[in-house]
Every structure is written in C-alpha cells, then in structure tokens.
Amino acid sequence: MSSQNADPEVLSSLTAIESAGISQADKVTQFSTLLGRIVTESSPEKLVPNMHAFVDSVLAESVGIVASRPILGEFVASIETIPSLEARKQICVYTTDKLQQRIVSFEEPDSKMREILASVYEAEDDNAEAAKALQGIQTESSQRLISDDYRLNIFIRIMRNLLEVDDTTTADIYLNRATHLIHKTDSKEITLHFHLCQARILDAKRQFLNACQRYHHLSFHPLVVESERLQCLSAAITCAVLAPAGPQRSRSLATLYKDDRSPQLAADYSMLEKMYLDRLLSPKEVDDFSQRLKPHQLAKLSDGSTVLSKAVIEHNLLAASKLYNNIGVDELGVLLGLSGSKAEEYAARMIEQKRLSGRIDQIDKLIYFDASVAGFGAAQEATSGGENAKDAKRTGGQADAVVGRHLRKWDENIAALAQEVENITTMLQNEYPEFVARNLATA
Numbered sequence: 367m368s369s370q371n372a373d374p375e376v377l378s379s380l381t382a383i384e385s386a387g388i389s390q391a392d393k394v395t396q397f398s399t400l401l402g403r404i405v406t407e408s409s410p411e412k413l414v415p416n417m418h419a420f421v422d423s424v425l426a427e428s429v430g431i432v433a434s435r436p437i438l439g440e441f442v443a444s445i446e447t448i449p450s451l452e453a454r455k456q457i458c459v460y461t462t463d464k465l466q467q468r469i470v471s472f473e474e475p476d477s478k479m480r481e482i483l484a485s486v487y488e489a490e491d492d493n494a495e496a497a498k499a500l501q502g503i504q505t506e507s508s509q510r511l512i513s514d515d516y517r518l519n520i521f522i523r524i525m526r527n528l529l530e531v532d533d534t535t536t537a538d539i540y541l542n543r544a545t546h547l548i549h550k551t552d553s554k555e556i557t558l559h560f561h562l563c564q565a566r567i568l569d570a571k572r573q574f575l576n577a578c579q580r581y582h583h584l585s586f587h588p589l590v591v592e593s594e595r596l597q598c599l600s601a602a603i604t605c606a607v608l609a610p611a612g613p614q615r616s617r618s619l620a621t622l623y624k625d626d627r628s629p630q631l632a633a634d635y636s637m638l639e640k641m642y643l644d645r646l647l648s649p650k651e652v653d654d655f656s657q658r659l660k661p662h663q664l665a666k667l668s669d670g671s672t673v674l675s676k677a678v679i680e681h682n683l684l685a686a687s688k689l690y691n692n693i694g695v696d697e698l699g700v701l702l703g704l705s706g707s708k709a710e711e712y713a714a715r716m717i718e719q720k721r722l723s724g725r726i727d728q729i730d731k732l733i734y735f736d737a738s739v740a741g742f743g744a745a746q747e748a749t750s751g752g753e754n755a756k757d758a759k760r761t762g763g764q765a766d767a768v769v770g771r772h773l774r775k776w777d778e779n780i781a782a783l784a785q786e787v788e789n790i791t792t793m794l795q796n797e798y799p800e801f802v803a804r805n806l807a808t809a
Contacts, residue, residue, distance in 0.1 A: 372419035373412055376404060380423035390433040397424060397437045405444050413448070417441075417457045421464055431471055438475040442482070451486050458483035462502070473510055477503045488527070497527035497536075514550045521547075522556065525563040532662065534570035541567050558589050565598075569605060570662050572673060578605035578618050585627075599627055603634040607641055607655070608663060608673050611680035612721035633658065644685045649703070652678050679704065680721075683712055687722060687735040695731040706731070 383396045397420075404416045423429070424437050441461075448454050458479050465476045480499045487496035501524060505517045521544040528537040541564060548560050565580035581602035585595045603622055609615040622628055623642040628635050637655050640647055656664065656674055664672055671679075679702050686693065686701055693701075699709035713733050716722035723736040795802045 371412075371415040373408070373416055376400070376408075376416045377419055380419060384423055384426055384428045390430050393429060393433045394436055397433070398440055401437070401440060401444055405447065410450070410453075413450075414453050414456045417445075418460050421457075421461050425464055425468070435472070435475070438472060442475050442478045445479070445482055451489055454482060455486045458486070462499075469504070470509060473504050473507055484523070484527075493527040493530035494533075497524050497531075497533075500524045500527070514547050515553060515556060518544055518547050518551055518556050518560070522559045522563055525567070526559070529563065529566050529570070532570070534567055534662075537563070538567055538571070554589060558584075558587060561587075565601070569601070572608075572662075574605040574609035574673075575614050575618060578602045578609065578622075581605060582618075582622065582625075596627065596630060599625065600631050600634050603628070603631065603638050604659065604663070607637055608677045610677065610721070611684045611716065612719070641681060644681075644688050646682050646685045646689075646701075647678055679712055680716060683709075683716065684722060687724065690735060692732050692734045695726075695733060698733060 379400055383393055383400070386393070386396075388396075401420060404413070404420060408416045420441065424434050424441070429437075445454055445457055448457070462476060462479050462483065465472050465479070469476055480503050484496040484499040487493070487499060500520055503520055505512060505520060521540045525537045525540050525544070528534070528540070544560055544563075548557065551557065561580060561584055565577050565584060568574075568577035568580060579602075581598045584590060585598035585602060587595070590598065599622075602618075606615060606618045606622055609618065619638065619642045623638055628638060633654075637647075637651065639645075640651070652674065659674065664674065666672060667676065682702055683698070686698065694706075695710045696706040698713070699706040702709050702712070704712070710726065710728075710731075710733070713722065713724070714726060717724055717726070725734050726732075727734065791802070791806065794806070
C-alpha cells in the first residue's frame with residue numbers, strides 16, 4: 367500500500383516538520399507527537415499508508431540520523447500496540463525494505479522490526495517466511511553490542527521455524543553456529559530449546575542413536591512439562607527402533623526398556639519390548655508402527671527401502687541369529703521377506719560391520735551364527751555386561767568363536783540362574799524377614 371494514499375493532513379504535517387528550520391531535538395519531539403496521533407486517530411484503512419508515509423519522512427535526507435534513530439525506536443514500539451496482525455505485517459515489510467538501503471545506520475530498529483514480523487508470520491503459521499525474516503537480522507556487528515544470549519535466541523528461533531517446514535539442511539547450519547555459543551549461556555531455557563532443536567535435527571538427519579540419547583535426556587528435564595516428557599520418551603523409543611542393529615542400539619533399547627515410564631506408552635512399548643527381547647517382528651506390527659512415523663522417517667533410501675524396513679530386516683536377522691545355529695540363505699530370505707541373495711547381502715554387511723557374529727558358506731549357501739555374541743542383543747547386553755563382546759574381540763578368529771560358543775552359553779545360563787535365585791532371596795527378605803533369618807541365614 368503506497369504512502370501516497372495517506373491522509374492529506376498527515377502528509378502536510380510531515381512535510382512541515384521536514385522543512386522546519388528547528389533543531390534535531392525539536393524534530394524528534396514533533397515526530398513523536400505526530401506518531402502518537404497516527405496510531406490512535408487513523409482509521410483502519412488509513413493506518414498502514416499513514417505509517418508508510420511516516421517512515422518515508424523519517425528516512426528523508428532532510429532529517430538527520432541523530433533524529434531518525436530515536437524516532438524509529440518509538441516507531442517500532444508503536445507497531446507492537448497495533449492489534450491488526452495484517453497491518454503490522456504490511457508496515458514491517460515496507461519498513462525493513464526501506465531500511466536495507468541504510469542498514470548500517472539502523473541495525474537496532476531493523477532487528478526489532480524483523481522480530482515483530484517473524485512473530486506475525488509465526489501466528490499465521492507461515493514458518494518459512496518467519497525464518498526468512500529472522501535470517502535478515504545482523505548478528506555480527508561493529509555498530510552495536512550484541513550479547514551471546516541474543517544470538518542464541520535468534521539462531522534457535524530460526525531453527526525451530528525451519529524445522530516446522532522440514533528444512534533441516536539450513537537448520538543444521540544454524541545449529542553449528544549455536545553450538546559454538548551454547549556453553550557461554552547460563553539460561554536453562556535457552557539450553558533446553560537448543561537441545562530440543564539438536565535432537566530434532568539429528569532425528570531428521572537419520573542419526574537415530576544420537577537423537578535417541580538427546581530425546582531420552584530431555585524426557586527427564588525439569589523444565590519440560592510431564593506430557594511433553596512422555597513425548598520425548600516416545601521419540602527416543604522411535605529413534606531406537608529405527609537405528610541400525612548393533613551393540614549401541616542394544617544398549618539404548620535396554621536403557622529405554624528399563625525406564626519405568628515406558629509402559630505408559632502402550633503403542634511404543636509393544637515394539638520396544640520385542641526389539642529388546644530379540645523377538646521376530648511380523649509385517650502387521652511393522653505396519654502399525656509405521657503409521658505413527660514422521661515423513662522423514664518413512665523416506666526412501668538409495669536402495670529403494672525405507673529406514674523402518676531396513677531397521678526391521680536387520681533386527682529380524684539379529685533375532686534369527688539367536689534362534690538358529692545356522693540357516694540356509696534361501697530360508698533366511700523367506701524369514702526376512704527377501705530374496706536369498708538380498709538376505710545374504712544384509713548378513714554379509716552386518717558381519718563386516720561387526721554388528722553380527724558369524725560366517726557365510728557360499729558354496730553350501732549356509733550362514734553360521736555365533737549366537738552367544740551375535741549382534742550383542744539388548745537383553746544379553748544387560749545381563750552379561752558386554753563380556754561376550756570382549757570375548758568376541760579377544761578370540762578374533764571364527765574357529766575360536768565356534769569352539770567357545772557352548773561354554774559361553776553355559777556360563778551365561780549359570781549367571782542368569784544365580785541372578786534369579788538372588789532376586790527371589792531379596793524378595794523373600796523384604797516380605798518375610800523372620801522366615802529368612804530362621805531358615806536361610808548363613809552361618
């Protein structure tokens with residue numbers, strides 16, 4: 367809307383102030399008085415053009431920068447009092463465009479104007495434009511003092527808007543900038559928002575194990591309300607399920623399974639329990655789980671599979687290694703819902719990456735598993751403390767692993783039985799201390 371559509375009275379008043387042979391301080395006073403009249407007395411249809419005309423006059427060459435700066439400061443404050451979001455948006459867009467020509471002299475009002483404009487866009491759910499407005503703010507300047515907390519707030523706000531439109535690539539750039547500053551703030555709220563953005567970006571980049579750890583940590587944060595803590599826990603479980611099978615994922619599954627709050631998330635807990643206990647997953651269970659995933663978690667990979675399907679195939683392969691000492695390649699393909707060659711490819715990759723212990727006999731088309739160390743399953747990891755992983759690393763050769771397999775299984779069973787006896791004894795001690803003292807007390 368052009369400033370030429372402004373009230374004639376406003377235009378004549380602005381011209382008079384510009385051409386008046388008075389001091390800059392007197393001009394500031396007169397501009398301030400006129401601004402108050404424009405905001406309070408202008409009709410709704412004339413408010414925007416009147417404000418545009420006011421900006422044009424304040425930025426005119428006849429008005430010195432000494433007067434323009436304080437007037438623009440009042441102008442920015444007056445915009446926040448305007449109830450109409452559309453009017454605020456039009457005024458801010460027009461003013462920021464005008465200030466671009468003299469941005470070095472007016473960084474402070476430009477920054478505040480862009481923050482107001484971003485708030486309007488956020489209220490309209492136009493997050494892309496909100497991020498664009500905030501990206502125009504000068505965060506490195508020799509003209510004014512900018513605090514680290516202010517920079518962090520702007521970077522975090524940009525990230526949150528970009529994440530709403532799934533622009534994780536640009537959001538990651540601002541995450542890297544914020545990472546260099548986060549250690550300088552004492553604000554718990556800023557730190558919380560930073561970690562939330564970090565978790566979401568890691569999730570979007572498919573770094574699921576790191577995202578799982580961040581989400582789980584946030585689920586304990588005292589500043590997060592209880593309902594949102596459970597949402598963070600649910601996100602952590604989802605990321606753990608989608609992560610590549612292996613020792614690190616097994617430890618994450620064990621941690622989440624032992625979290626007392628996990629059973630409250632019935633839909634997530636069912637999948638978590640089967641993953642933790644190394645049980646095979648059916649196609650129906652996978653389909654039900656996929657209905658709750660976000661679009662980036664369902665994206666196609668380079669080989670045509672999805673993140674979820676790849677995670678499930680690797681999990682079922684790991685679960686199969688706990689059920690079978692050996693299995694035919696074609697039979698494994700049937701179990702995984704793949705062709706024999708594809709099943710062999712998955713097994714070979716996991717063995718090569720040390721996420722599955724075994725060997726492939728391509729002549730006989732058989733896969734031999736070392737079940738005691740295969741993949742270091744979550745439940746096994748929790749009970750054995752990872753000793754099998756150390757054994758596998760120490761023995762190194764496949765022959766040694768096969769020879770020691772049954773002995774390690776025997777040791778694990780003995781350890782599990784001893785643990786169960788200890789658990790029962792502890793329960794008896796808590797419930798019937800006199801009986802334990804009389805019948806089970808040691809000499």
